[in-house]
Amino acid sequence: MLSNLPKSARIIEVGPRDGLQNEATILSWKEKLQFIDMLVAAGLKSIEITSFVRSSKIPQMGDAKELFEAVSKKDYFSSISTPCLVPNMKGMENALALGVKEIAIFTSTSNTFNQKNINATIEESIERFEPVVKAATQNGIKIRGYVSTVFGCPYEGETSIETLKFLLKKLQEFGCYEVSLGDTIGVANPLQTKKILEQIQDEIEFDKVAMHFHDTRGMALANILSSLEMGITNFDSSAGGLGGCPYAVGSSGNVATEDVVYLLHSMGIETGIDMKKLSQASELILGKLKKQSPSKFLNTYLVSGK
Numbered sequence: 001m002l003s004n005l006p007k008s009a010r011i012i013e014v015g016p017r018d019g020l021q022n023e024a025t026i027l028s029w030k031e032k033l034q035f036i037d038m039l040v041a042a043g044l045k046s047i048e049i050t051s052f053v054r055s056s057k058i059p060q061m062g063d064a065k066e067l068f069e070a071v072s073k074k075d076y077f078s079s080i081s082t083p084c085l086v087p088n089m090k091g092m093e094n095a096l097a098l099g100v101k102e103i104a105i106f107t108s109t110s111n112t113f114n115q116k117n118i119n120a121t122i123e124e125s126i127e128r129f130e131p132v133v134k135a136a137t138q139n140g141i142k143i144r145g146y147v148s149t150v151f152g153c154p155y156e157g158e159t160s161i162e163t164l165k166f167l168l169k170k171l172q173e174f175g176c177y178e179v180s181l182g183d184t185i186g187v188a189n190p191l192q193t194k195k196i197l198e199q200i201q202d203e204i205e206f207d208k209v210a211m212h213f214h215d216t217r218g219m220a221l222a223n224i225l226s227s228l229e230m231g232i233t234n235f236d237s238s239a240g241g242l243g244g245c246p247y248a249v250g251s252s253g254n255v256a257t258e259d260v261v262y263l264l265h266s267m268g269i270e271t272g273i274d275m276k277k278l279s280q281a282s283e284l285i286l287g288k289l290k291k292q293s294p295s296k297f298l299n300t301y302l303v304s305g306k
Contacts, residue, residue, distance in 0.1 A: 002229070008270040009233045010046065011261065012180070012210055013039055014254060015285070017048040017085060019242025021060045022253070025289045029063035033070050038281035039239060040076045043273040044257075048104065051085030052094045068098050083144045087118060092132045096139060103136055105129050105174070106146035109163045110153035113184070117148070122163065126170055133174040145176035146212070150196065151188035161199050168203045178208050180236055183223065186216025190226035197230040210234035213255045215241065215294065220255035221263050228269075235260055240282035240293040256295030258282060275301075 016036055020027065032050075039047055049071055055062030068084065071077060086092050086103040095103055107125040108114040114122055136143050147167050149159050164181075171179050181196075197206075211227045211234070213220035224235060241256035261273050279301045286293055293299060 002225070002267075004229050004231070005267060006228065006231075006233045006269060008272075009228070009235060009264050011044060011257060011271055011273060012046040012048065012081075012083075012234065012236045013044045013239060013257060014048045014212075014236050015039070015239040015242045015257070015282075017050050017061070018236075019238040019240075019254060020285075021051065021058050022243045023060065023289055023291075025291075026060050026062075027285075027288055029067040029070060031285075031288055032063070032067050035239075035281060035285045036071060037074070038277065038284060040074075040080060041274075042277035042281055043271075044080075044278075045272070046081040046083070049082045049084050051087070052091035053085070053087055065094065065098060068100065072099060081142075083142075086132055088128055089131050089135070092135050095141075096135065100141065102142040102144065103132070104144040104146060105132060105171075105176075106148065107167060108148040108153075108184075109159040109167065110149040110156045112155040113149050113153050116155070122167070126167075129174065137175055143174060143176045145171035145174070145179040146182060147171070147179060148182045148184045150181045151183040151192060152185060154185050161196065164196070165200060165203050168200060172204060172208075176208075178210055178234065179204065180210040180212045182212040182236075183214055183220075184212075186214035186220070188213065188223050189219055190222045193223045193226040194230060197227065197232070201230075206231045207233070210236055212236035214243075214253065215255045221259060224255070224260060224263065239278065240286050240298055241295045242285070242289075253294065256282075256293065256298060258295045258297040258301070262297045 050064040050067050051061045052064050053061050083102045083104040084100050111121050153159050213223050237257040237260045238254035239257045241253045243253035261271050
């Protein structure tokens, strides 16, 4: 173990979208913009900004237009990756009108989860994305893919590796430059992580794979270590550990960016992220949400200041 570590790794910060959309407190777009500004200042180059969804369904993302317009006017906009989640063609039309340069599409290895989440079967979700992908391709928009419940589903339990392979094939055919594999409810373990990656290594190049772990059972960092050993260098995480899964009782948020960065830096793996500035960004947003962070590193920083 730990004999095949990379020199650097890439963090995809999902706090402004995946994190905040599952928080009960609804922040203004100006508060979110301040958060994003601080994340950029901390050195993050890939930040999931928002999602173009119905505000009646996810009111936390009801300010997508205002927030994206504000971010797109920033000097840093052209130098960072800003994927925005697009669930359907209506969302894509809104994204196109604003000049979005990167979208994210999502599906699941579980039909039940897919129906609960987006009211579509796996096959229907693929069909729904065909016009979205066509519009993105025609307009030179990059596409990132998400696959949820890769390691387990709250309704179906273990999910199919064959379904995962099918989705990897489809998402690559759609032109996704990267596919994020989600441990949506935080049930994965390091051995399972290794086995699943071994089973898909002929289906997709690992530099096109990102891992998305929730830390419900405290296993996220161990799973990241297992992923690193397998050659994965892209990891989704959320500043301060924001977020959760509304479909899984007791499911905690995404693994905290601070904890992931500390793990990587402590092993000599570069990320380009300034830990102090990152922690300050998390401190700001947690204060606005009036909540504590599950991040071990961040809580230590807030007490000691270093």
